[in-house]
Every structure is written in C-alpha cells, then in structure tokens.
Amino acid sequence: MNTPKIDLQEITSRLIGGGRISRQEADALAMWPDLDALCDAADRVCRATQPDTIDSCSIVNARSGRCSENCRWCAQSAHFKTGCTEYPNLPYEKVLEAARHNEREGIRRFSLVTSGRSVSERDLEYFCNQYRQLSADTSLYLCASMGLLGKEEMQRLADAGVRRYHCNMESSDKVFRTLCTTHTPDDKRRTIGYARECGMEICSGGIIGMGETMADRLDFAFELAELDPDSVPINILCPIPGTPLEHTPLIGEEEIIRTAALFRMILPRQSIRFAGGRMRLSAESMARMLRGGVNGVLMGDMLTTVSHQIADDRRLFEATDWNF
Numbered sequence: 001m002n003t004p005k006i007d008l009q010e011i012t013s014r015l016i017g018g019g020r021i022s023r024q025e026a027d028a029l030a031m032w033p034d035l036d037a038l039c040d041a042a043d044r045v046c047r048a049t050q051p052d053t054i055d056s057c058s059i060v061n062a063r064s065g066r067c068s069e070n071c072r073w074c075a076q077s078a079h080f081k082t083g084c085t086e087y088p089n090l091p092y093e094k095v096l097e098a099a100r101h102n103e104r105e106g107i108r109r110f111s112l113v114t115s116g117r118s119v120s121e122r123d124l125e126y127f128c129n130q131y132r133q134l135s136a137d138t139s140l141y142l143c144a145s146m147g148l149l150g151k152e153e154m155q156r157l158a159d160a161g162v163r164r165y166h167c168n169m170e171s172s173d174k175v176f177r178t179l180c181t182t183h184t185p186d187d188k189r190r191t192i193g194y195a196r197e198c199g200m201e202i203c204s205g206g207i208i209g210m211g212e213t214m215a216d217r218l219d220f221a222f223e224l225a226e227l228d229p230d231s232v233p234i235n236i237l238c239p240i241p242g243t244p245l246e247h248t249p250l251i252g253e254e255e256i257i258r259t260a261a262l263f264r265m266i267l268p269r270q271s272i273r274f275a276g277g278r279m280r281l282s283a284e285s286m287a288r289m290l291r292g293g294v295n296g297v298l299m300g301d302m303l304t305t306v307s308h309q310i311a312d313d314r315r316l317f318e319a320t321d322w323n324f
Contacts, residue, residue, distance in 0.1 A: 006029070008037060016045055023222060026218050026266055035258055038261050038262075039292030042292050043293060045264055045268050055231070055271045055273065056109065056324065057297075058111070060099070061113055064076060064085055064086055067115045072179045072210075077243070082240055083241075089114075089127070095134070096133070096134070102299075103139065109142075110138070110140040111143035111164075114127070114147065124153055124156060128160035132160050135161035144164075145203075147191075148187050149191055151197060154194045157198075163201060164231070165200045167192050169188055169223065171210060172217075173219075174219065175211075192229075201230040205224070205235070205273065206235065207276075208234060209251040210237050217262070218262065221263050225267055231271040232263065236251075257289055271296040272295060273295075275298045283316065291321075
C-alpha cells in the first residue's frame with residue numbers, strides 16, 4: 001500500500017499546537033523507518049502537552065477470581081483453569097495498609113480493582129464505606145475499577161470519594177469481539193458515559209500483543225481518541241497458562257516502543273501510561289518509551305518486592321528527566 005509523504009516536524013508542531021493527526025498520517029508513521037526519530041517526535045509532543053511530573057498510580061486487587069466473563073486473556077475468568085488465587089472482598093485493614101504504603105512512596109493515585117462483571121448492591125456499599133474511610137485516612141486521589149456499573153451505582157462511588165473510573169476498552173471494537181462474548185464495547189462505553197456524567201475522570205486503555213495487527217492498534221487508538229479519556233494505560237500481554245491466549249507469541253520490544261509512540265501522536269493530550277506486562281521489557285526499552293511518549297506509570301503491588309520495584313522506577317524516572 002502506498003502511503004503519503006509526510007513531514008514529521010510539521011506533524012509534531014501541529015500536535016503541540018493543539019491539532020490532530022489523520023489516519024493516513026498514522027499509517028505512514030507506523031512504517032516510519034527511523035524509530036528513534038519517531039520516538040523523539042512523540043517525546044516532544046509529550047513534554048509540551050503534559051506536566052513534567054510522572055503520572056503515578058497504584059492498584060490493589062480488592063476481590064480476586066471467579067469472574068463470569070470470558071475474556072480470553074484473563075487469569076481471573078471462571079471459564080478457564082489457570083490456578084488463579086481466589087479471595088472475596090479484602091478487609092479494610094489490608095486495603096489501608098496498601099494505600100498508606102503507596103502514599104509513603106509518593107504515588108498519587110490509588111484504585112480498588114474487583115474481579116467480575118460488576119459488583120452487587122451489598123458489595124458496592126462495602127466498597128463505598130472503604131472509599132469514605134480512605135478519604136479520611138489518606139490524601140490519595142481515589143479511583144475505582146469495578147466493572148459494568150449503572151449511573152446510580154456510579155454516583156454512589158462518586159459520593160464516596162472516587163474521582164476517576166477505570167474501564168479498559170481493551171482493543172479495537174473489531175478485535176475485542178473476537179476475544180470476549182459476554183459483554184461488548186458498547187457496554188463499556190455506556191459505563192464510561194455514566195462515570196463521566198457523575199463528574200469522574202476516565203481511565204481507559206487496553207492490552208497489546210493479543211494477536212492484533214498494527215493497523216488494529218491504530219484503529220484502537222483512534223477509537224480511544226473519540227472516547228477522550230484522561231488516562232490511557234497500555235498493557236502488554238503476558239500469556240497465562242490455561243487461558244486461550246496462552247500460546248500467543250510475544251511481540252518484540254521495538255514493536256512495543258513504536259506502538260507507544262504512535263499512541264502519543266494519536267492521543268497528544270492524554271496521559272499515556274505503562275501498565276501490566278512492562279516488567280518483561282529491558283531497562284533500555286522502558287527508558288526509550290519514557291522518552292518516546294509515555295508519561296504515566298502503574299507502580300507497585302501488594303507483594304513483598306514492591307519497594308524494590310518502586311526504587312527501580314524512581315531511578316528510571318530520574319534517568320529520563322521526569323520528576324516524581
């Protein structure tokens with residue numbers, strides 16, 4: 001396929017000035033021969049449109065396993081035998097322990113994430129009480145990821161102190177429909193719409209490396225641009241034994257770097273965030289991405305190695321000229 005001749009410098013200046021990129025231009029950049037030049041352009045856009053402090057967040061898995069949905073990548077789906085650790089709603093003392101640890105480490109946002117299509121009335125009230133307590137016990141910016149909720153349920157979370165809602169679109173509409181049949185992209189858009197109506201910010205991205213093409217990723221990025229979330233997490237598939245995607249070949253690091261740069265060029269005003277799977281990347285690749293369009297990072301977890309991981313991240317931010 002012939003692609004138009006484009007001026008990378010002109011596109012960069014246009015994006016910094018508030019303009020947008022066309023699909024034809026994105027197709028051309030996807031085949032741009034000089035990856036470093038593309039990353040440098042994405043970095044210029046990022047530094048001009050984003051704060052100079054890394055956009056940090058952390059999560060706690062507040063309920064694990066037994067999910068009714070059949071997402072083909074997920075260890076927590078009850079449809080697959082993965083050996084996933086299962087547990088019911090975490091008690092508040094465990095949630096507070098994780099929250100305070102992350103707050104001490106300087107991480108600004110904190111989210112409770114629950115497995116399952118949604119949460120019951122009883123569980124919603126349980127978690128709303130936890131959010132009210134977290135608002136009193138910490139100064140963290142509180143987020144939630146609790147599946148497909150209605151407007152009334154979303155309003156209750158907002159009233160309890162939740163300021164950002166996370167609901168990943170996961171992939172382009174076309175690809176998603178091949179990976180999950182128990183809910184649809186429109187179900188997700190409806191949930192995101194309710195969160196927005198309730199005054200919340202939106203976090204929505206997805207997973208790369210699930211067998212999709214680069215053209216599929218560009219479709220996805222442009223669909224996200226229409227959705228206009230505040231934050232776009234990029235997860236990298238780590239094939240999990242027992243899931244239908246367990247034998248999916250790993251995509252290469254250069255392809256991951258290029259994808260992040262393209263997302264920045266298509267989504268110049270969003271926070272583009274490292275999320276799951278990044279630990280398989282080399283330090284050099286992560287640094288290139290932090291100088292190639294990425295300005296946010298999902299950090300830490302509830303494991304005993306969390307402090308070491310956060311210390312590594314701090315060194316990485318310093319080396320790539322990001323404040324933390």
